[in-house]
Amino acid sequence: MVPISVDYYYNGFQIYSSMATYRKFIFVCTGKDCKRNGCKELLKDIKGMLKVSEHKGKCKVVKTKCMDFCKTGPMVVINSEVIKRASLPEIREKC
Ligand code: FES
Numbered sequence: 386m387v388p389i390s391v392d393y394y395y396n397g398f399q400i401y402s403s404m405a406t407y408r409k410f411i412f413v414c415t416g417k418d419c420k421r422n423g424c425k426e427l428l429k430d431i432k433g434m435l436k437v438s439e440h441k442g443k444c445k446v447v448k449t450k451c452m453d454f455c456k457t458g459p460m461v462v463i464n465s466e467v468i469k470r471a472s473l474p475e476i477r478e479k480c
Contacts, residue, residue: 409444409480412462413471416451419458422470427459430473440480 413419413428428446435444454460457469463479 408442409464411444411446411476411480412449412452413446414450414452414454414458414460415448416455416458416460418451418455419460422458424459427461427471427473427476431476434473434477438477440477444480 411431413424413431415424415428428448431446435441435446449462452460452462452467454467454469459471461468461471461476463476466479468475468479
């Protein structure tokens, strides 16, 4: 039997615990142009969706500043995927 150090167990626990709490991050731009294009309402809808649907606890919403796609707002990024003119059904599909 190969001896396993305490360090291994500790790191193993860390890996396990970070996997257990893995969540998708939904970055929503709250810059000036995206506000004009309805990001506040979208943000409210996303938070509502995360409270009641099967996505509960699986996603985390993060408000961001301008992501430099102002003309195509509201801007959302989910797992490095940019969604221009984001809508709730599209976000629900990607989550
Ligand atoms: S204001 Fe949202 S991308 Fe610039």
